[in-house]
Amino acid sequence: MMSGDNGNLLSVRDLRTYFETEDGTVKAVDGISFDLKRGETLGIVGESGSGKSVTNLSVIRLIPSPPGRIVSGEVLFHGQDILSLPAEEVRRIRGKRISMIFQDPMTSLNPFMRISRQLMEITQLHLGHTREQAYEHAVRMLETVGIPEARARVDSYPHEFSGGMRQRVMIAMALSCEPELLIADEPTTALDVTIQAQILELIRKLKEETGTSVILITHDLGVVAGMTDDIIVMYAGKIFEQAPTRELFAAPGNPYTKALLKSVPDPVHEEGTDLYQIPGLPPDVAHLPPGCPFAPRCYHAEEVCRREFPPFVQLNAEHFSLCHFAGEVYAESRAERDARGGATPSGANVEPSENLGAVDPSENPTQGGAGR
Amino acid sequence: MTTGGAQQADVAGMPQALMASDGREPLIAIRDLKVHFDLGGGSKLERLVGGSGVRRVVKAVDGVSIDIFPGETLGLVGESGCGKSTLGRALLRLTEPTGGHAFFRGRDLAGLSKRELRQHRRHLQMIFQDPYASLNPRMTVSQIIGEPVETFRLARGRQEREARVRELMQTVGLSPRFLKRYPHEFSGGQRQRIGIARALAADPDFVVADEPISALDVSIQAQIMNLMERLQRERNLTYLFISHDLRAIRHVSDRVAVMYLGKLVEVADAKVIYRDPLMPYTKALISAVPVPDPEIEAKRERIVLQGDVPSPINPPPGCRFHTRCPWAVEACREVVPPLAEIKPNHFAACIRISPEEPDIERVAPSDAPGLRNPGRVIEQ
Numbered sequence: 001m002m003s004g005d006n007g008n009l010l011s012v013r014d015l016r017t018y019f020e021t022e023d024g025t026v027k028a029v030d031g032i033s034f035d036l037k038r039g040e041t042l043g044i045v046g047e048s049g050s051g052k053s054v055t056n057l058s059v060i061r062l063i064p065s066p067p068g069r070i071v072s073g074e075v076l077f078h079g080q081d082i083l084s085l086p087a088e089e090v091r092r093i094r095g096k097r098i099s100m101i102f103q104d105p106m107t108s109l110n111p112f113m114r115i116s117r118q119l120m121e122i123t124q125l126h127l128g129h130t131r132e133q134a135y136e137h138a139v140r141m142l143e144t145v146g147i148p149e150a151r152a153r154v155d156s157y158p159h160e161f162s163g164g165m166r167q168r169v170m171i172a173m174a175l176s177c178e179p180e181l182l183i184a185d186e187p188t189t190a191l192d193v194t195i196q197a198q199i200l201e202l203i204r205k206l207k208e209e210t211g212t213s214v215i216l217i218t219h220d221l222g223v224v225a226g227m228t229d230d231i232i233v234m235y236a237g238k239i240f241e242q243a244p245t246r247e248l249f250a251a252p253g254n255p256y257t258k259a260l261l262k263s264v265p266d267p268v269h270e271e272g273t274d275l276y277q278i279p280g281l282p283p284d285v286a287h288l289p290p291g292c293p294f295a296p297r298c299y300h301a302e303e304v305c306r307r308e309f310p311p312f313v314q315l316n317a318e319h320f321s322l323c324h325f326a327g328e329v330y331a332e333s334r335a336e337r338d339a340r341g342g343a344t345p346s347g348a349n350v351e352p353s354e355n356l357g358a359v360d361p362s363e364n365p366t367q368g369g370a371g372r
Numbered sequence: 373m374t375t376g377g378a379q380q381a382d383v384a385g386m387p388q389a390l391m392a393s394d395g396r397e398p399l400i401a402i403r404d405l406k407v408h409f410d411l412g413g414g415s416k417l418e419r420l421v422g423g424s425g426v427r428r429v430v431k432a433v434d435g436v437s438i439d440i441f442p443g444e445t446l447g448l449v450g451e452s453g454c455g456k457s458t459l460g461r462a463l464l465r466l467t468e469p470t471g472g473h474a475f476f477r478g479r480d481l482a483g484l485s486k487r488e489l490r491q492h493r494r495h496l497q498m499i500f501q502d503p504y505a506s507l508n509p510r511m512t513v514s515q516i517i518g519e520p521v522e523t524f525r526l527a528r529g530r531q532e533r534e535a536r537v538r539e540l541m542q543t544v545g546l547s548p549r550f551l552k553r554y555p556h557e558f559s560g561g562q563r564q565r566i567g568i569a570r571a572l573a574a575d576p577d578f579v580v581a582d583e584p585i586s587a588l589d590v591s592i593q594a595q596i597m598n599l600m601e602r603l604q605r606e607r608n609l610t611y612l613f614i615s616h617d618l619r620a621i622r623h624v625s626d627r628v629a630v631m632y633l634g635k636l637v638e639v640a641d642a643k644v645i646y647r648d649p650l651m652p653y654t655k656a657l658i659s660a661v662p663v664p665d666p667e668i669e670a671k672r673e674r675i676v677l678q679g680d681v682p683s684p685i686n687p688p689p690g691c692r693f694h695t696r697c698p699w700a701v702e703a704c705r706e707v708v709p710p711l712a713e714i715k716p717n718h719f720a721a722c723i724r725i726s727p728e729e730p731d732i733e734r735v736a737p738s739d740a741p742g743l744r745n746p747g748r749v750i751e752q
Contacts, residue, residue, distance in 0.1 A: 277594040
């Protein structure tokens with residue numbers, strides 16, 4: 001488990017990132033381990049303060065210090081520990097072999113620099129392009145991400161672009177050097193639904209074409225459902241559940257994941273009932289209760305949960321859950337799934353789901369035909 | 373959707389188009405409401421110095437007509453810049469409408485004097501998106517919630533006022549222990565509860581909730597939606613729930629109105645509009661919502677629209693959606709489509725569909741030549 005590759009592009013081992021604040025030590029990330037295989041997409045889901053963004057800033061060593069500090073752990077990229085590399089070498093990896101897209105493209109783009117220059121900088125630095133090569137490359141990248149009239153617009157300033165276009169520019173920058181790993185931190189949160197669909201489509205297409213591995217960080221369970229191979233659910237700096245995407249949605253083994261799934265309105269299966277609501281507030285990570293951090297909000301919590309920190313239980317080959325009652329919760333979920341009749345919703349609700357967009361050739365011959 | 377001048381003050385004589393078939397009286401009746409912001413320009417001087425010479429007007433709300441019935445939640449959905457928040461604000465005259473009417477129980481709010489308006493505001497309240505910006509940081513919770521109680525003289529004396537504030541805090545799930553605390557001491561979800569308590573303090577009939585859950589964490593969103601639904605049942609409130617989040621809108625609304633560049637493009641029962649959207653924009657919007665179910669996501673077909681929403685400054689002529697519509701034809705550039713009843717109580721603005729043939733897919737298969745057929749991305 002500790003050594004090298006095994007088809008893993010990235011292996012994070014027992015990562016701990018703490019922040020010193022007036023309020024005491026905040027254990028933003030506290031003992032996170034995961035693997036990312038080549039060409040796969042990993043979703044990291046969590047609410048604010050869960051540690052999902054800090055995990056990824058740690059991976060690329062962008063934790064502001066002070067107050068932040070990577071206390072321990074390993075981040076193996078191709079078997080090489082990024083955390084123990086000299087800063088100079090990390091800089092060579094960052095932006096070239098691992099690149100990032102952030103939520104707000106306006107704060108990540110320099111407002112005083114033309115788009116062209118911002119794109120050229122990267123390839124001049126990392127690929128040794130000449131000015132002409134870099135300029136051509138910049139135009140090509142804007143075309144790749146679907147900016148119309150790329151050549152005419154490459155010399156624009158960021159404010160001349162809309163939110164969706166700026167996010168495309170960010171993606172163009174991130175993909176300029178054909179990175180092996182793309183980290184997208186809430187890439188569509190600031191965007192409208194139809195633009196979100198465009199951007200997700202773009203990431204999916206580019207991933208297929210280039211084979212880039214992706215880490216997608218989001219609070220939106222809908223976004224990860226359609227985009228990822230595996231999912232990690234984080235809460236209070238810990239991994240609460242880890243599983244292949246379909247497995248996680250079909251049979252969650254952690255009460256937090258279950259509650260989260262039930263608390264999101266689902267336009268397909270909706271029956272007009274009250275939403276399940278998780279009581280209480282997200283935890284104050286500086287003052288965590290003893291025992292399980294989710295216990296105060298958990299429908300399943302018992303005495304032991306408030307007393308003892310839960311174990312990380314392996315439910316099957318690829319499915320893990322941090323819970324004293326992981327086995328029971330998992331069994332409960334599987335029973336519920338079977339009662340629903342496998343992974344499909346109950347009969348009464350099938351019809352709306354088809355009309356919401358699932359392909360049904362008998363009903364929409366033109367759509368179905370074009371898709372095949 | 374035109375409103376004749378003779379019908380202005382007479383609710384019974386208002387255009388019937390959006391009345392429910394059971395003939396209920398609307399609580400709020402909006403008729404041809406317009407909010408235009410003049411950005412200037414278009415002067416001779418500007419043309420002389422090489423400017424466009426076109427007067428720039430943002431038509432944020434451009435002729436909206438709809439009824440809102442007592443006790444219902446009307447969901448208003450659209451993308452940023454479509455004018456949905458402006459519409460909500462114009463209803464309460466937080467932004468002055470530049471044309472049209474908004475009737476509350478038959479009284480035209482647009483014609484009220486400042487003083488009359490203030491008395492009416494008691495019945496019309498607002499919940500804002502950003503619970504950080506909409507609460508005065510220098511006021512305690514007690515002062516914030518107590519202010520409307522005082523303004524509208526709903527309590528006699530300090531004690532009665534404080535009792536009312538305590539009761540309101542309990543109603544929205546806040547401990548009255550926090551009476552003397554300041555907004556910064558609360559989390560986002562708790563602040564939104566304070567905002568809701570303040571809106572309820574005046575005992576309103578109608579509440580405009582402008583993106584009330586967008587700034588909140590997922591687990592807190594459900595709490596606020598459930599709270600709003602419970603309050604609606606207990607107090608017979610009528611909501612205009614404005615959001616860009618189609619999943620939330622679907623959950624809380626009885627009826628949904630879809631807005632695009634200042635105009636309503638589709639209005640229908642919430643269940644119906646998600647199952648059977650008629651207008652191409654609504655179709656695309658609904659197909660773009662990610663569903664938290666990988667099985668469905670894997671099989672879905674998405675209509676991925678090309679390009680961005682055009683600028684609301686001098687928006688496209690004809691149907692405002694024609695620049696992005698996969699089904700647009702030449703006529704869509706010229707004809708402004710009326711919001712017409714395509715199916716019973718299901719209104720859509722699209723000249724290509726009709727009660728006889730409500731399905732755009734059948735009118736124009738995706739491979740048929742049109743004005744602009746960028747092709748829809750079909751996923752397997």
